[in-house]
Amino acid sequence: MTTRAATQASVPADTMRALCARVLTPNAYRIQGGDVREATALLHGYVQLLLCERDGGSQACTDAELLLSHGPGEGRLGAWIHMRALARVCRVLLIERQVRQRRNRAAVDQAPKDPDLVVTQ
Numbered sequence: 001m002t003t004r005a006a007t008q009a010s011v012p013a014d015t016m017r018a019l020c021a022r023v024l025t026p027n028a029y030r031i032q033g034g035d036v037r038e039a040t041a042l043l044h045g046y047v048q049l050l051l052c053e054r055d056g057g058s059q060a061c062t063d064a065e066l067l068l069s070h071g072p073g074e075g076r077l078g079a080w081i082h083m084r085a086l087a088r089v090c091r092v093l094l095i096e097r098q099v100r101q102r103r104n105r106a107a108v109d110q111a112p113k114d115p116d117l118v119v120t121q
Contacts, residue, residue, distance in 0.1 A: 013094055016046045020094075023087040036079050043086035044068065050093040060092040 023031070023039055031039065047064050054061055067089060072082030 011046060011049060013098070016050075016090060016094055019043065019046070020087040020091045023083055024091070031080070031083075033076060033079075036076070036083050040072065040079065040083040040086060043083065043090055046090050047086055047093065050090065050097060053097060054093070058096060060089055060096060064089045064093060 019039060019042060023043070047068060051061060051064055051068075063085075067082070067085055072079040
C-alpha cells in the first residue's frame, strides 16, 4: 500500500473513500502491520481534516473526537480495530459533508437571482 500523508486541506473525497473501502473490505485482516500503521496515520489525518470543516453536533463528530484522542489498543488486533473504526467514522463524515454540500448548492440555486428584488412578508 503506497499512500501519502494527509497534509493538504483539500484531499479529494475519492481518495478518502478508496482508503476507507480498502480498510473495510472483508479481507482487511490480511493487511500487513506496516500498512496498518500507514493507513491509520492517513485516516487520522483525514478525520482531522473533516472535523475542521464541521462545528460538531453529530454522533460521528463525537466518535471521531474520541478516536482521535485515544490511540489504538494493545497489539496488532488493537491497531487493526482502531484503523477500521477510523475508516467507519471517516466514511460517515464524508457522507455528512456531501449532504451539507448538496444542501448549500440547493439553497444557492433557490436564492433570488435579481439583486434589486425586495422580499416582503
